[in-house]
Amino acid sequence: MIHHLSIRELRDAILCKECSVTEVIQGFFDRIDQHEEKIGAFLSVDYESALAQAELLDRKLARGEAGDGLLTGIPLGIKDNIV
Numbered sequence: 001m002i003h004h005l006s007i008r009e010l011r012d013a014i015l016c017k018e019c020s021v022t023e024v025i026q027g028f029f030d031r032i033d034q035h036e037e038k039i040g041a042f043l044s045v046d047y048e049s050a051l052a053q054a055e056l057l058d059r060k061l062a063r064g065e066a067g068d069g070l071l072t073g074i075p076l077g078i079k080d081n082i083v
Helices: 007-015 021-039 047-062
Strands: none
Touching (some): 007 021, 021 047
């Protein structure tokens, strides 16, 4: 399970190819789907765009073209109170 990993551990797992960005994103979506009805944390979740970006990043990582950013492949949610 990726949910117990810190951001650094998750990033290292992606860069070491222990998991793909797509697997990480799908894992978080599965967790959102499992708990969102009870929690109500998100106004919207853009599954299609996030998975497309994850697949693009996976291809770049496979070619060695990405991965030097500190948050490479790390999913995030943006709070709606930001103005």
